[in-house]
Amino acid sequence: SKRLGVCAGEGSAWGSARPLMKVIEISGHGVPWLLGTFYGLCQSDSSAAREVLLNLLFALLLDLVLVAVVKGLVKRPRPTHNKMDMFVTISVDKYSFPSGHATRAALVCRFILRHLVLAVPLRVLVVLWALIVSISRVMLGRHNMTDVLFGLLLGYALYSVVEHCWLSPLSAPALFALWSH
Numbered sequence: 750s751k752r753l754g755v756c757a758g759e760g761s762a763w764g765s766a767r768p769l770m771k772v773i774e775i776s777g778h779g780v781p782w783l784l785g786t787f788y789g790l791c792q793s794d795s796s797a798a799r800e801v802l803l804n805l806l807f808a809l810l811l812d813l814v815l816v817a818v819v820k821g822l823v824k825r826p827r828p829t830h831n832k833m834d835m836f837v838t839i840s841v842d843k844y845s846f847p848s849g850h851a852t853r854a855a856l857v858c859r860f861i862l863r864h865l866v867l868a869v870p871l872r873v874l875v876v877l878w879a880l881i882v883s884i885s886r887v888m889l890g891r892h893n894m895t896d897v898l899f900g901l902l903l904g905y906a907l908y909s910v911v912e913h914c915w916l917s918p919l920s921a922p923a924l925f926a927l928w929s930h
């Protein structure tokens with residue numbers, strides 16, 4: 750993983766690509782996804798869109814909690830070549846196993862592919878985005894390969910849990926009442 754950390758610092762082999770990698774990092778960060786989903790939920794005027802967005806919000810929160818619990822249990826330190834200059838972190842983000850960005854990328858990717866009607870090129874872009882976010886974690890020096898691979902598996906599996914516990918106006922009427930205009 751250290752050899753793949755080619756954007757770990759400005760002086761690294763691909764150091765000039767670090768700013769771009771950090772933009773990719775923000776595209777998979779929890780804050781924009783949570784705020785964007787919450788904003789969409791407040792703005793949506795169709796009950797179908799509200800149902801999907803409420804479940805996405807639930808999935809993102811579940812993902813944050815699960816990753817925080819696993820990071821807190823495993824306590825694997827980040828690679829020594831990582832520079833801790835990440836946008837908004839919480840205390841357990843000093844640990845690296847699993848990659849929160851990789852779990853979110855896999856989870857969001859499955860969610861979008863299942864619930865949004867998209868043309869094939871856009872579907873391919875969504876999958877590529879998830880892969881690039883994941884690979885960039887190692888390139889930035891934030892993670893070891895195993896953190897990212899496990900994160901992808903965890904996010905993939907977590908989507909199945911979300912699908913199983915799908916919130917609907919029938920199963921969670923009180924939640925939906927909060928958002929109905």
Ligand SMILES: CC(C)=CCC/C(C)=C/CC/C(C)=C/COP(=O)(O)O
Pocket residue numbers: 778779780783813835836837838839842845847848849850851886891
């Ligand atoms: C509402 C609330 C508690 C928001 C917190 C959002 C937040 C700070 C998420 C952390 C995202 C993050 C830095 C994950 C770490 O990703 P790794 O891939 O480096 O494990």
